[in-house]
Amino acid sequence: MTGWLSRPASETQITHGRRLWLYAVGGAVMLFLVLPSLIVIPMSFSDSQYLSFPPPAWSLRWYENYFGSLEWMQATWTSLKAGLLTMLVATPLGTLAAYGLHVSRTRLGGLAMLVLAMPIMMPLILIGIGVFNVYVQFGLLNTLAGVVIAHSMLALPLVVLVVASGLKSYDMNQERAACSLGASRPRAFLLVTLPQIRFSVVTAALLAFLTSFDEVIVALFVSGGQNSTLTRNMFLALRDQIDPTIAAISTVMIVLTSLLLALSQLFGRSDR
């Protein structure tokens, strides 16, 4: 231990011992980042209405509330469907765009990239009311299709960025070789390029799903009734009171997010 303390920690030869404060600060910030969401998990099993910690008694009553409520279940299904459909729309569109812009290298490519990145730069509240206004005119309000179209647009920048970064580390000569051996361009893409960037594409798809599943503001304005999303219902419930049922839902969402992230890490690792 003392050996480690006096060993140099960086190129400036400062020792670990002299920067213990940095480790303390870094650790505290990491705890600040992680603890709040994690503490929701034990509290969702609390018997108490007031969510004190540690819980005075354990129970599954909030889970029973959640899984027993028709309204929550309907919202959950809507969100799952919207997420899956968004993934199915945004992934192919974004992958094609990333590939096209990567290979064509026209001067317009930079501008196209800028346009495709726009959805993450715009204030979401503006997109929310803008899309709401358009949907009112075209009768898409409170429909699943409406949610999916809007969420696909929001997920595009992510898909494009992730797939584009996958293409950057891919050697395009392999596709050229396939073409010179007689494969058509689409065939070469499907049989040679796509399998090699598949992990980026899978990661992009998972992120597209999460984008839709977690989205609140646009769903708040354009979804409703039978097709109200889970996050919309959660937001509306939280505006009134701190309902412990939300702790149970939050725990389910945290588990789902962690699973998807672990999957994408698993895939992402084997890409390199």
Place this chain on the structure above:
Amino acid sequence: MPTTQAPNAALLHRDGVREHWTLFSLGLPALLLVFVMLVVPIGWLFWLSFLSDAGAFSLEHYRRLASQASYARIFRTTFEVSLITTGLCVLLGYPLAYLLAQLPRRIAALCMIAVLLPFWTSVLVRTYAWLVLLQRQGIVNDWGMGLGLWQEPLPLVHNLAGTLIGMTHIMLPYLILPLYGSMRAIDGDYLKAAANLGASPSRAFWSVYLPLSLPGLVAGATIVFILCLGFYITPALLGGGRVILVSMRIATDIELFFNWGAASALGVVLLVLTVALLFAASRLVGFDRLAGGAK
């Protein structure tokens, strides 16, 4: 030789151009989606913001924005909250990014989970967590009083303090990720050289490391500031109606009053500010850095 090759080369060139455009057109469906779902709706809001209630062209909504003190107050609150949140993120994020960038890669990757997990956890879940933690009988008050740090339950939520804590927590990863990336790219040999030339570790940090990490810091801080300007969910839930930001005013104008003109004008101002900031930052540190730092 050149005479026989010239027509062939021209043909090849034309083929190449056609192929480029065919490939470029693969991006069209995606571009079309963004156009229809983003450019058209927001263009429409622009249009609405210049229409009077009677439907004629007018600047009345903008005049009202400029003349009413309540709007000026909302914009000032939005700027202050965004600025403080950005400052807190820099204060907390810089040391962590610095530490992560100097750890061995494998350990850093493990620690990055602490940044990525909240980054991908729903904003709503994290806001809920803070609601629970900070409420009157919440854990923070329970433990603070249990340890004798304060006697009465502190009002930590449904006010400015709650808004700032929640927003800082949610924005922090947006600062750390681009900053970490740019710190990893710093060549350690510069620091060795500084040490060799007699600089103390702190001198080497202030005059070599910090300037080299500035582009990443500017990119991250800009992203955080811009996201704060338009932030809705967390301030709406943790502010308890006491901290009104531009985005919340836009929402109430639509939800309660169906006042499209006023909401659109506010939105246009918000958008112009956002784009201007993005443009300024991309001139400063490059667009790629900004785009790469956002989700």
